[in-house]
Amino acid sequence: PFQNELSYAYGVVIRGAKLVIPSVLxxxxxxxxxxxHPGQEVMKSRLRERCWWPLMDRQAVKVCDSCEGCRLVQVEAPPEPMNRRPMPDKPWVDLAIDFLGPMPTGEYILVVVDYYSRYMELEVMRKITAQETVSRLKKLFRTWGN
Structure with missing residues (x-):
C-alpha cells in the first residue's frame, strides 16, 4: 500500500518529506x-522525524527490548493513586471489615472500623466461617445500630 507514496529524487527514495532508509542502513x-537509551517512544519519535521504512516501529521496539542498558534503567510506572472515600454523614454507615491472623494461638481477629469515628471493634474467632462472621457482625450491629 505504501508503494504509491514513494518517489525518487537525487538518488534517494523518499516518502513524503522523509528519507526511506535502505535495509543495510x-x-x-x-x-x-x-x-x-531514551526508551521506545522517544526512539520511535526520533526515527519518525526524518526517515521511514516498513515496520520501523517494530524494529525500534526490538532494539529497546534487547538492550541490556535499557532494561537496567527502565523505571516501572508508579501505581495508580488510591481514591479517597467520601466521609460518611454519621457513624456505622461505612465500615472497614477484615481479618487479622492466624495468631500464634491459631485464632483470628475480626477487625471492624467505623470510617466516621475511627472507632474499632475486635472480635477473637477460633475459625473463619461465613456463619460465624455473620453472627459476630449481627452482634456488633445490635450493639451499635444500623
Whole structure:
C-alpha cells in the first residue's frame, strides 16, 4: 500500500518529506536513534522525524527490548493513586471489615472500623466461617445500630 507514496529524487527514495532508509542502513539508524537509551517512544519519535521504512516501529521496539542498558534503567510506572472515600454523614454507615491472623494461638481477629469515628471493634474467632462472621457482625450491629 505504501508503494504509491514513494518517489525518487537525487538518488534517494523518499516518502513524503522523509528519507526511506535502505535495509543495510536500518540497524545503524536504530543505533543513532537509541543513543542515551531514551526508551521506545522517544526512539520511535526520533526515527519518525526524518526517515521511514516498513515496520520501523517494530524494529525500534526490538532494539529497546534487547538492550541490556535499557532494561537496567527502565523505571516501572508508579501505581495508580488510591481514591479517597467520601466521609460518611454519621457513624456505622461505612465500615472497614477484615481479618487479622492466624495468631500464634491459631485464632483470628475480626477487625471492624467505623470510617466516621475511627472507632474499632475486635472480635477473637477460633475459625473463619461465613456463619460465624455473620453472627459476630449481627452482634456488633445490635450493639451499635444500623
Amino acid at each position: 536500518r540497524d545503524r539508524m536504530c543505533q543513532l536513534a537509541h543513543e542515551g
